[in-house]
Amino acid sequence: MTHLNAEVLAAASTPAAEPITSAGHGQLALAVLLGIAVLVLLITRFKLHAFLSLTIGTLVLGAVAGAPLDKVISSFSAGLGSTVAGVGVLIALGAILGKLLADSGGADQIVDTILAKASNRAMPWAMVLIAGIIGLPLFFEVGIVLLIPVVLLVAKRGGYSLMRIGIPALAGLSVMHGLVPPHPGPLAAIDSVDANLGVTLALGVLIAVPTAIIAGPVFARYADRWVDVTPPEGLIPERPSEQLDRRPGFAVTVGTVLLPVVLMLIKALVDIVIDDPENTVQRVADVVGNPMMALLAAVLVGLFTLGGAAGFARDRLASTVESSLGPIAGMLLIVGAGGGFKQTLIDSGVGQMILDISQDWNISALLLGWLIAVGIRLATGSATVATISAAGLVAPLAADMSTSHVALLVLAIGAGSLFLSHVNDAGFWLVKEYFGMSVGQTLRTWSVMECVISVVSLVFILLLSLII
Template sequence: MTRLSVEMLAADAPAPITSAGHAQLGIAVLVGIAVIVLLITKFKLHAFLALTIGSLVLGAVAGAPLDKAIVSFTTGLGTTVAGVGVLIALGAILGKLLADSGGADQIVDTILAKAGGRAMPWAMVLIASVIGLPLFFEVGIVLLIPVVLMVAKRGNYSVMRIGIPALAGLSVMHGLIPPHPGPLVAIDAVKANLGVTLALGLLVAVPTVIIAGPLFSKVAARWVDVPAPDRMLPQRASDELERRPGFGATLFTMLLPVVLMLAKALVDIVIDDPANSTQRVFDVIGSPLIALLAAVLVGFFTLGRPAGFGRDRLQQTVEKGLMPIAGILLIVGAGGGFKQTLIDSGVGQMILDISKDWSIPALLLAWLIAVAIRLATGSATVATVSAAGLVAPLAADMSTTHAALLVLAIGAGSLFFSHVNDAGFWLVKEYFGLTVGQTVKTWSVMETIISVVSGGLILLLSLVI
C-alpha cells in the first residue's frame, strides 16, 4: 500500500473516538484481546460476554469516553447482525431441513454404495464437503459420525482412515466457504465480493482438503491405529422415515445457492456494466439473501414433501433449525462490535500507518493475526471476526480478488492447531474414543495442515491474479 493511498484513506475516515498515540493503541489492543482470551479460557465465560467486556476494556485503555465506546460497540453489533444474521438463519434452516428429511443420509448412502476399498476415504471427503456446504461444523460432525463408525466397523478400517477425510471436508468448508458464519463476517468486514470469495475459496479448498483428508489420513492411521469404538451408533434421521428425497433433488437443493452466487460473480466479470439489465437480474438472484432463501423455499418441496412433511412438520423443522443459532448470532454480533471499537478507536489507521513500511504481505499479516487469536481463544469464529476487524482497513486499496483473498487468509489462519481450549477438539476426542495425545496427533495436526496449505495456496494465488 502506497503512502499516497494511506493518506487518502486517512482523509476519508471518520475522526477516531480517542486521540491516543500508536503506543497506547497498541497496548489497548493487546489488553483487550488478553481480557477476551482470559475470560474465555480461564473463567469459561461465554464468548459473547467476553467480546463485549473486551471491547469496553479496549476503548477504556485507548482513552475513549465510555459512552462513545458503547456506541461503537452497539453500532458494530447491529451492523454485523444486520449484514449476516439473516444469512446464518437461512443456512441453519436449510441444514436442519436437509438433516431431518433424510436428504443428507441419501447423499451419504448413494456415494458409499458406489465406493469401496481404497476409494472409501475419497468418498468420505466428498460426502463431508458436499454436506458441509450448508451445515455448521458441529451439526456436520453429529450427522457424519454414524456413517464414519458404520463404515469403519463394516470395512474393518481404522477410524482415522475414514474419520480424518470427513473432518477435513467439514473443517475446510467451515473456515473458507460462505455462507458459514466466519467467512460471512470477514466478507462483511473487509467489504469483499461474496461471489468472488466463494469461487476462490472453492479453488483453494479442493487441493487443501485432498492433502489434509485422504492423503494425511494414511499417516494419521499409522500414528493412531484405533478401531471404531464399541458403542451404540446414533440413530439417523431417515431411520424413522418411510421415504426420503432422491439423490438428484437433494444435491440440486444443496448446490442451488452456490450456483446462483457463482453465476452472479461470473456475470459481473463478463458484463461489468451495473446498468445492464441482465447483470441487474443476476445481482438480485445471486445475492446471498435471495440465493439462500430460494434454496430454503425449494427445499420445502424437494426435501420436505418427499419425506412426507406437512405444514406443521415443516414449521417445526424451521423452528428447531433456528433455536441453536442464538449463541452463534450473539458471538458474531459481539465480534462485529469488537471490530467497530477497534476501527473507531483508530486501531485500523494505526495498522495502516505501521504496515505501510513493512515488507510483510497483508495476506500473511492477516493469517498470522488469525493464528494468534485462534491459538489463544480456541474459537475459529472469534479468531475470524477479531482478525477481520484488525486488518479490514488494509482491504480499502485492494482489488476485488485480493480483498477476497484477504478474507480467505483470515479464514485459513482461524483453523490453525485446534487444541484443548477448542470445543471441537473435545467433540472429536469423545466421538472417536481417543486420548488427548491421540487427538493432538490426528485432529490438531490435520487442522494445522489445512491452515498452512490453504494459507500457502492463497499467497500463491495473490501472485498470479
C-alpha cells in the same frame, strides 16, 4: 459488497472519520493486547460465554485506549448491529436448510448413495466428498454431529480404519467452515473488508478442493500410522427402528444443497462478463445471486424437494423450521459481539495503526492477515472470533487492493482462523469424545490436520495472488 443492504452495511462498517480516542500507537497496542488477553482469560480460564467475554473485552479495550465509555458503547452497538444485519439472516436460512437436509433423510441419501459406489481404496475420497457436500450449508458443529456417527458406523461395519475415513470427513467439514461462504466466519470477514462475495466464493472453492485432498485422504495415511483407535461402542449409533416412508432422491438433494452456491457463482460471472450496473441481465443476476435471495430460494425449494419428498405435512415442515432457529441464537450473539469488538478496534484507530506500522514492514498483507488470525485462534480457540477480529484489524489494508486480492485477504484470514485447534476449542473435545481418543492422540491427529489445512491453504492463496 453483495448483501441486501450493501450501502447501509458498508457505511456502518466504515471506520469513523475521527478516532474515538487520541491515544498514540503504544497505548493503542497495549489496549489491544489487554483487551484480547481479557477475552482469552474469560473464555479459557473462567469459561464465560463468548458473547459476554467479547462485550467485556471491548469495554476493557476502550478503557485502556482512553476512549469515552459512551463512544465505546456506541461503536460496539453499531458493529454488532451491522454484523447481525449482514450475516444474521444468512445464518438463519442456512440453519433451516441444514435442518431440512437432516430431518428429511436427504443427508442419509447422499451418504448412502456415495458409499454404495465407493470401493475400499476410494472410501477416504468418498468421505471427503460427502463432508464437502454436506458441509456447504451446515455449521461445523452440526456437520460433525451429522457425519461422525456415519463415520463410526462405516468403520465398524466395513472394517475400515477410523483415521483413514474419519480424517477426510473432518477435513472436508473444516475447510468448508473456514474458507467457503455462507459460513459465518467468511461472511463476517467479507463484511469487514468489503469483499465481493461471489469472487470470494469462487476462489474459496478453488482453494478448498486441493486443500481438503491434502489434509484429508493424503494426511489420513500418516494419521493412521500415528494413532490406532477403535470406535467407542457406546457412541456408535444404531439405525432408528422407524424409518421415513420415503426420502428425497440423491440428485434432487445435491441440487438443492448446491443451488445457493450456483446462484452466487452465476452473479459473480455476470458481474465480470457484463460489468454494467444498468444492464438488465446483471440487475437480475444481482438479485437472484444476492446471498440472502440465493439461500431463501434454496430453503423454499427445499421445502418441496426435501420436506415434500419425505412426506412432511405442513405442521411437520413448520416444526422443522422452528426447531432449526433456536440453536443458532448463541451463534448470532457471538458473531454480533465479534462485530462490535471489531468496530471498536477500528473506531479507536487500531486499524489505522496497523496500516501505519505495516507500511514499513516487508510483509504481504495476506500473510499479515493470516498471522493475526493465527494468534487470535490460538488464544481464544474460536475460528469465528479469530476471523472477525483479524478482519477488523487488517480492513484498512484492503482499501487499495483489487477485487480478487481483497477476496484472497478474506481467505487468508479464514485459513489462519483454522490453525491448531487445541484444548480451548469445543470442536477439539467433540472430536476426541466421538473418536474415543486421548488428548495426546487428538493433538496428533485433529490438531495437526487443522495446521495442515491452514498452512496448505495459505500456500495456495499466496500462489494465486501472484497469478491473478
